Amino acid sequence: MSGSSNRPVRRRTFVLGSAAAAGSAALAGPLSNSASAAAFGYSDDGSNYVVDTGANLVFKVGKSNGDLTSLVYRGTEYQGYGGMNSHIESGLGSSTVTIRQSGSTILISVAYGTLRHYYAARSGENNIYLWTNKADTSVSATRYILRVKKGLFLNDEPDSYTYTNSTIEASDVFAKSDGQTRSKHFSKLRVMDYDYVGWSSGGVGLWMVRSNHEKASGGPFYRSLLRHQSADGGGLYEILYYGQNQTEAQRFGLQGPYVIAFTDGGAPSSSLFPGTLTTSWADSLGMSGYVGAGGRGRVAGVGITGRNTAFPYTVGLANSAAQYWGSARASDGYFSIGGVLPGTYTLTVYKGELAVYSTTTTVSAGGTTTLNSIAIPSSNDPGNASAIWRIGDWNGTPGGFKNADLMTYAHPSDVRAASWTGNVVIGNNETASFPCYMWKDVNSGLLVYFRLTAAQAAAAHTLRIGVTTAYANGRPQVTVNDAWTSAIPSPPTQPNTRSLTNGSYRGNNHTFTYNVPASVWKTDTSQYNVLRIDVVSGSGTTGFLSAGTAIDALDLLS
Known part of the structure; x- marks a missing residue:
């Protein structure tokens, strides 16, 4: 296809976000646009369930397959490119889709074989909360992709590509005429480095806020594609399992919530970030595999000795069912990891990304496992x-x-x-x-x-x-x-x-x-x-x- 020089040029901002970057974004929070006169509720147009959040967001979910078929914010349609919807993997196909309202929450449930997927809306919020429960390998569901219409958020960043590119490897790595390379894989960030990903343009921010990745694989240092962008449209991803350069087996169970969030152009509120997001309102919704805060525990360590203080240290927890991590405090190595499902975990201390200590620890629901100071033997480093x-x-x-x-x-x-x-x-x-x-x-x-x-x-x-x-x-x-x-x-x-x-x-x-x-x-x-x-x-x-x-x-x- 020819170049895009005849396409309109729009002012835009490219953002891969962290908690620090969103510290001043209080006005972009979950309830920041609740003054709309629209009524919170849902309807049925025959093919879709139509949800109005009572703020500035109206979205539709297909009744036959659970696709997100429309995403209208302030009257502008953002969903879809190339005739494709937003969905799990590349779409589930024929599914059982139901909807119900519980007070200020609307929950859409999608059942496809052993897979369960959920969309939740809260009154007055410009957010969609998503959960996905993949129970086994009988269903291919390794990502959720939010497909975004072309021309809304154009950019030329490492994870983008343009019509002037030529393919240099497989079908997903490209070279521009100036010799710079582009690929959807070039996210630069490890999982622990970001809380959200998306774009901002014309006073509108569209973001995918990641989940805590407790059912993902690869640990805190794993890299995978986060988004892509071209003149044809863009995609924001929540990767549930990605096999490329993967070091761990796939985990199963309910993953989420991850959040599609609209703002007035600023970063999404830090209250949506993994580690700070609370969802007590979802405790009674009956989602398959859901475990509320009361059914989870915490691991805390009073300190780590034997560290080389020139390097950051990370503490990871992992077993076949879940993974978690947290940073060790630079001054003394103190760490605290919350929201952990009950079970016995391998605890690993990393110097940078190099494992230098390992032990096991057990977490119980509602409790805190307190560990004495961990001493890293000199020979381990x-x-x-x-x-x-x-x-x-x-x-x-x-x-x-x-x-x-x-x-x-x-x-x-x-x-x-x-x-x-x-x-x-x-x-x-x-x-x-x-x-x-x-x-x-x-x-x-x-x-x-x-x-x-x-x-x-x-x-x-x-x-x-x-x-x-x-x-x-x-x-x-x-x-x-x-x-x-x-x-x-x-x-x-x-x-x-x-x-x-x-x-x-x-x-x-x-x-x-x-x-x-x-x-x-x-x-x-x-x-x-x-x-x-x-x-x-x-x-x-x-x-x-x-x-x-x-x-x-x-x-x-x-």
């Missing part, structure tokens, strides 16, 4: 080991390496990326010179130059290379001074989908160790020792889809 040299930080991410930040919102071929090739000299800006990713067909054979003292050269040493994920079983094999080559290491368990090319370095952190004999070192201390790192694998294709891996840190131990 690889960064505590004495090293002759170290490249990067042991924090479970490629942060600080060449191109690391860009790769969360761009393809490796992007014009903004520095060259993926080039050798590294210890003592000469080595971390920023070392590429965050290595591929068999792109930059395998990278050389690291370093000198040793006479005492260091007289002893054997352990070399460590930490990785955060791998594609097509890519893993490092090393050669020292062309005198010794390591065995090819076994591949660790990693996701089997794309990762490095669609904005995610997060997989399963793994450390490869190599015992380098003393006989291979240079005895002349003025000479450089040369470490060669090759990416090996029999899988993958070519270029940036050849076998590859993401680097966390590497060091030569004393």
